[in-house]
Amino acid sequence: NAGVMQNPRHLVRRRGQEARLRCSPMKGHSHVYWYRQLPEEGLKFMVYLQKENIIDESGMPKERFSAEFPKEGPSILRIQQVVRGDSAAYFCASSPRIPGQVLSPLHFGNGTRLTVT
Amino acid sequence: EDKVVQSPLSLVVHEGDTVTLNCSYEVTNFRSLLWYKQEKKAPTFLFMLTSSGIEKKSGRLSSILDKKELFSILNITATQTGDSAVYLCAVKGAQKLVFGQGTRLTINP
Numbered sequence: 001n002a003g004v005m006q007n008p009r010h011l012v013r014r015r016g017q018e019a020r021l022r023c024s025p026m027k028g029h030s031h032v033y034w035y036r037q038l039p040e041e042g043l044k045f046m047v048y049l050q051k052e053n054i055i056d057e058s059g060m061p062k063e064r065f066s067a068e069f070p071k072e073g074p075s076i077l078r079i080q081q082v083v084r085g086d087s088a089a090y091f092c093a094s095s096p097r098i099p100g101q102v103l104s105p106l107h108f109g110n111g112t113r114l115t116v117t
Numbered sequence: 118e119d120k121v122v123q124s125p126l127s128l129v130v131h132e133g134d135t136v137t138l139n140c141s142y143e144v145t146n147f148r149s150l151l152w153y154k155q156e157k158k159a160p161t162f163l164f165m166l167t168s169s170g171i172e173k174k175s176g177r178l179s180s181i182l183d184k185k186e187l188f189s190i191l192n193i194t195a196t197q198t199g200d201s202a203v204y205l206c207a208v209k210g211a212q213k214l215v216f217g218q219g220t221r222l223t224i225n226p
Contacts, residue, residue: 033213041218042123042205042216042217042218042219043160043205043207043216045215045216048213056212058213059213091159091160105151105165106151106162108153108161109159110158110159
C-alpha cells in the first residue's frame with residue numbers, strides 16, 4: 001500500500017514563475033491537507049480538502065495561492081508569481097474518512113522543497 | 118485561534134539519558150493530540166491521544182495526556198543516537214491539525 005506521494009521532490013522556480021505541487025493521497029483516503037514548513041519551524045496549516053470541495057482554507061495566503069482536489073487525479077497546490085519568501089518545504093497529508101469515526105492520524109508525504117531564485 | 122506550544126525548543130543529551138518533551142495547547146472542540154517524529158523528510162506518526170491519564174507506550178517511547186491542564190508529555194528512556202530528530206506535537210480540533218514549533222532533540226554518543 002503506497003504511502004502519500006508528492007512530486008516533484010525538489011522544484012526550483014525563478015521569481016514571477018508559477019509552481020505546481022502534486023499530492024496523491026494514500027489509497028482509500030479522501031481527505032487531503034497541505035502544510036508549509038520554513039527552516040527550523042513547525043508545520044503551518046494551509047488548506048484542507050475533500051474531493052471537489054475545500055473544507056478549510058484559513059491558512060492559505062489570500063493572493064497567489066490556490067488548491068484543488070479534483071474527482072480524478074492528485075491534489076494540486078498552485079503558487080502563482082512566486083517570490084523568494086515562498087521558498088519552503090510543502091507537505092501533503094491524507095486521512096481516511098470512515099463513517100462514524102472522525103479520529104485518525106494524518107499520514108504525510110515526503111514533501112516538495114520549493115526554492116525560488 | 119488554536120495554539121500549540123512545545124518546550125524545550127532544543128535539547129541535547131547523552132546516549133542513555135531519559136528525556137521528557139512537553140506540549141501545551143489551547144484549541145476549540147478538542148478531538149485528539151498527536152506526536153510525530155521528523156527526521157529529514159516526512160513526519161512519521163508516533164501516538165494519538167484522546168483520553169486523559171491513559172499512557173500510550175511503544176518500546177522506549179511513551180506519552181500521556183492531561184485534558185484538564187491541557188498538556189501532554191512524550192518520554193523517551195535509554196535514548197539512542199537514532200532518536201535524534203525534531204518531535205512535533207499537534208492538536209486536532211473540529212477540522213484541522215495544528216502543530217507546535219517542535220522540539221529538536223540531539224543525542225550525543
